[in-house]
Amino acid sequence: MSGIFERLFGPRWQHRDPSVRRQAIERLDAGQPRDLQRLEKLASDSDPGVRQAALARLGDPARLLALRANQDSPELRAHLKAVLTGQVGNVPLGERLALLDRIDDPALFAELAMQGDNQELRLSALARLDDEPALIHQACENSIAAVRHAAAERVTSEEGLTQLARQARRDKHVTRLARDRLNRLREDASQAEAQRIERERILEALEQHAQHAWEPLYAGRYRHLKREWERLSDLPTSEQEHRYQEASLRCRKVITDHEAQHQAIETADQQRNDAEAERQALVEALEESVAGLRQGDAITQQDIDSLLAHKRLQANRWQTLSEQHVPSQALSERYTAVLEEHERIRLAWERLEQKTDALREGIEQQDNDHLRHVLDGIDWPSDLPPSPLLRRVKNQLTQRLAETSTPPQAERVSQDLAELEKLLEQGAFKRASRLHQSLRQRFDALPANQRQSIQPTLKRLGAQLAELRDWRGFVAGPKRNQLCSAIEELAEDTTLLDAELDRRHRQLVKDWKNLGDAAAERELSNRFRAASDRIHERLGPWRQARDEERQHNLQAREGLCEQLEALVDNPDPSADPDVLRQIRDRAREQWRRFSPVPRDQAEQVGQRFGHIRHALQTLIDQRAQEIAAAKRALVEEARQLQNDTGTAAQRAEHAKGLQRRWRELGRAPKGEEQALWREFRSLCDNIFAARESERDDRAQRAREHLDAMQALIERIDAWQPTTSQDANVLEQAINEAESFEPLPAGRRSEGMRRRWNGIIRARREQLLRLSLSEEAQRWQQLRPLLDRHLEADAQQLEGHEAMVVEAMPGLDRDMLAAHEQRNAARKAPLPAEQVAEQLGRLRVHLALLAGARVERADEPLRLAIQVERLNESRERELSKAGELHDILCGILATGPVAPSLWSREAGELDNHLSQLARLPSS
Incomplete structure (x- = not known):
């Protein structure tokens, strides 16, 4: 509910x-x-x-x-x-x-x-x-x-x-x-692709450049590639930016390393020049000491001791400088010569000291023959002033009078006065004091008339010498106190390292000796000497260890010399001068590392190393000259390559090979390398410029072809054929398109080809449809003739006499032959079943050509026709218009045809022909 x-x-x-x-x-x-x-x-x-x-x-x-x-x-x-x-x-x-x-x-x-x-x-x-x-x-x-x-x-x-x-x-x-x-x-897209290709080209060039060794135009080439990279408007990919930064970093490292090496070379050259200047001053000081000794009136034991002490000091300094930098040949010869002069003076003084007793005995005994014999044994240098003892001997032998003076002596005194004035202007106190003392002695021996002209000048120069002595004493007094206090503080300082203590001690001793006898006091001298002795005692173990180290360094230097001598004595004919330069530089570094060495052997091993370096440099120069000759040959080959008849690309590839050979050769002498490289690079740049020009021309032609091809595509795309006769227009367009080939690779070219092929297929299809339509339309014009044949066939089949049909005007040869065959067929007719079979076969073939469906009962016939067409296409090219023409000729030639048969087949034939007669849509 x-x-x-x-x-x-x-x-x-x-x-x-x-x-x-x-x-x-x-x-x-x-x-x-x-x-x-x-x-x-x-x-x-x-x-x-x-x-x-x-x-x-x-x-x-x-x-x-x-x-x-x-x-x-x-x-x-x-x-x-x-x-x-x-x-x-x-x-x-x-x-x-x-x-x-x-x-x-x-x-x-x-x-x-x-x-x-x-x-x-x-x-x-x-x-x-x-x-x-x-x-x-x-x-x-x-x-x-x-x-x-x-x-x-x-x-x-x-x-x-x-x-x-x-x-x-x-x-x-x-x-x-x-x-x-x-x-x-x-x-x-094409521009982006071009930009990408350009970036890749620049990246590859930059990466290859980063792998090369430094050359004179390395930095300029890097800046050129950097400007090309920055000039491109598109943004690089993260990978390209990473590659660019890495390659740039490597290039900058090569440039920085070369600049650092160049700076190190300049610094070494500056140090070498400074050392050379100091050695120059050292040699001049030694020469001045000998010259000052010669200008004196007499030589004493103090003069000889001062000369030998100065020689030892300068020799130590020379050895220190030679360990750092090898001296020049001319300066070494001057140094050797002045050392030989010092040694000659020392040996002469030793001979004099050995014969001193004999000379004094001869003077006491007034034995002139004995004195002459002893003097011959001493062999005192004629350019040196005699010692006081030798002067007494010579005076006794020559029996010269003290008051006697010759004009040449006065002339010499005038020359020495001019020299004294120069020394005073230069501040050379020691030499000036020695020369003034000699002049005072010789001034007293001059005649009175000659002394009157010389005396004012001698007094004036003596006053200047006294003023210089007072000034030196005024300056040297505080300096001596300062040096004495400094060396005492140094002796009490226990925080310094031994090497620093030794350096400061030597510097203080040098400064003390440079003061000479200015403001000299016995108390200060004793204090200074006592402090120096304490430092010497403290540095004893360190100096022993230093001597052992110097001996070890000496052995290492001798081993290095032996290795270099083996290299120089057995040189490799194909040795790379760059490798030899590296060996030279490394040997120099090792030589400096093995320093110091014992002073008495330093000069000998230094000269040995200098000779080896000279021989090694000679070998380097020889190999560099051989490389220069090979590079001149490459320059000439590059110059001839410019006039080669090959393509610009082939010349560029050959130039790349020349560049590889150039890099493999090594470096020529410094000045010649840059000149040869500039000439070779200029020739290669011209070759590459010609290749780039050819590429630009080819690219311009490619762009013109692309534009022309684009215009042709647009024109043919807008063009529509109206008759089959327009096939000539299409063939002309195809030939024109083939003239533009090959098109440059790229997406645009591929797209244009696809579009062009599609347009060509469409137009060919339209032309085919037009040819079929025109053929079908021509058949419509032949229908009255076919109707008359059908009427004649009907009368003949009804029992009347065979009629002959008159041909129409304008028939082609095939149609005319088919027309005559039809008339003949009525005189000797075929069975009706065979005629029906032939007409049905033509109908199925026409339906197959028109793309229409056929009845189930006609399927076997359609398959058979397709098989025949396939077999025939293997022998000759088939045309649908030609096939249609053959079918229509077959329809016209087949007979006699009963009206009932024709009425049954005509409908489908008309339908197929109507379908083929349709015009293609535009």
Whole structure:
């Protein structure tokens, strides 16, 4: 009973029967809140008809969107689309536009853009579409031009633009826009590819350059590649930027290493020059000491001791400098000569000391013969002044009078006065004091008349000498106190290292000796000597260890000399001068590392090393000259290569081989290397410039071919054949396109080829359709002739005499032969079954050519015809127009045909011919 009561007294809009619920919807008022809620509930009913009826009563799109948030039925979607497009209801446009922001349904937006009742609504919906296929569909199919154009503007990909240009046939503006943007996109892609290729070329060149050794134009080449890289407008990839930074870092390291090496060489040269200047001053000091000794009036034991002490000091300094830098040959000869002079003076003084007793005995005994014999044994140098003892001996032997003076002695005194004045101007106190003392002694021996002219000058120079002595004493006094205090402090200082203590001690001793006898005091001298002795005692163990180290360094230097002598005595004919230079430089470094050595053997081993270095440098120069000769031959070969008859690319490859051989040779002499390299590089640059020019010409021709091919494609794409005779135009275009080959590799060329092949296939298909249509149309012109043959066939089959049908004018040779065959067939008719079989075969062949379906019974015949066509295509090229012509000739030649047979076959034949006669769509 509950079900009955529910049906009798329940609400009709909740009835079980969908038809009752649909009827109840008509009575609901959407303006009443309760009825509106019922309608919204019925909008989600299980029955589609109820949902559709309920939605028809709801016209507020906002309510529909709220319902759609809970359930999405096809009816709700369709009704919402109808409301938003303006097909249903009268919702204002502004309200509908505002509701678009609340929708997130690309399919609904596409339908609104396609079916909206207002252009602004369509454009607003289109603006919310992001799917490119949907945009392409809108650009091709939308009925409003502004919407089509707006959709076309938002297609950006190459595939989308290609599809848009192919499908947008109804709007030329969209087609042109798509083609223009596609061409620009391809041009941009081509330029981007060219930029990428250029970056790769620069990167490869930079990476290869980074692997090369330094050469005179290394930095310039690096800066050129850097400018080329920075000139490119596009941004490199992260990988390219990483490769560029690594290659640049390696190039800068090569340049920095070379600059550091060059700076080190300059520093070494400066140190060598400084050492050479100091050695020059040292040799001059030794020569001045000998010259000063010669200018004296007499030589004493103090003079000899001072000369030998000065010689030892300067020899030690010479040895220290020689350990650092080898002296020049001329300076070494001067140094050897002055040492020999010192040694000659020392030996003469030793002989004099050995004969002193004999000389004194001869003087006491007044034995002149004995004195002369002893003097011959002493062999005193004639350019040296005698000692006081020798002077007494010579005076006794020559018996000269003290008051006697000769004019040459006065002249010599005048020369010595001029020399004394120069020494005073130079501040050479010791030499000036010795010379002044000699002049005083000789001045007293001069005659009175000669002394009067010389005496003022001698007094004036004596006053200057006294002033210089006072000044030296004034300066030297505080200096001696300072040196004495310094050496005492040094002796008490226990924090210094032994090497630093020895260096400071030697410097203080040198400064003390440089003061000479100026402001000399016994107490200060004793203090200084005592402090120096304490330092000597303290440095005893260190000096012993230093002597052992010097002995070890001496052995290492001798071993190094032996190795270098073995290398110089047995040189490799193909030795690389750069390797020999490295050996020379490393040997110099090792020589400096094995320092110091014992002083008494330093000069000998230093001279030995100097001779070896000279021989090694001679070997380096010899190999460098051989390399220079080989590089001159390469320069001449490069010059001849410029006039070679081969292509620029071949000459460039040959030039690269020459460059590889250049790098393998090594370096020529320094000045000649740069000159040869500049000439060789200039010749190679000319060869590479010719290759680049040829590449530019080839690229320009390629661009011209691309532009011409693009113009040809556009022209043939716009061209539509009207007759089959237009095939000549297509063949000419194909020949013209072949003349542009080969096109440069790239995406643009590939795209052009694909588009060109598609256009050619389409035009050939059109020409084929045109030829078939023209052939079918020509057959229509032959229908009167066929009708006359059919009438003649009917009369002949009825028993009348066979008639001969007259040919129509304008028949080609095949048709004329078929016409004559038809006339002959009536005179000797074939059986009706055979004629029906021939005509059926022609009908099936025509259906196969037209692409029409055939009856099930004709399937074996169709397969047989296909097999025959396949076999025939292997022997000759088949043409559909030719096949159609042969079929029509066969239809005309087959007979006699009964009217019943023709009426049965004519319909299908006409249908197939009509299908073939249709003109292709443009």
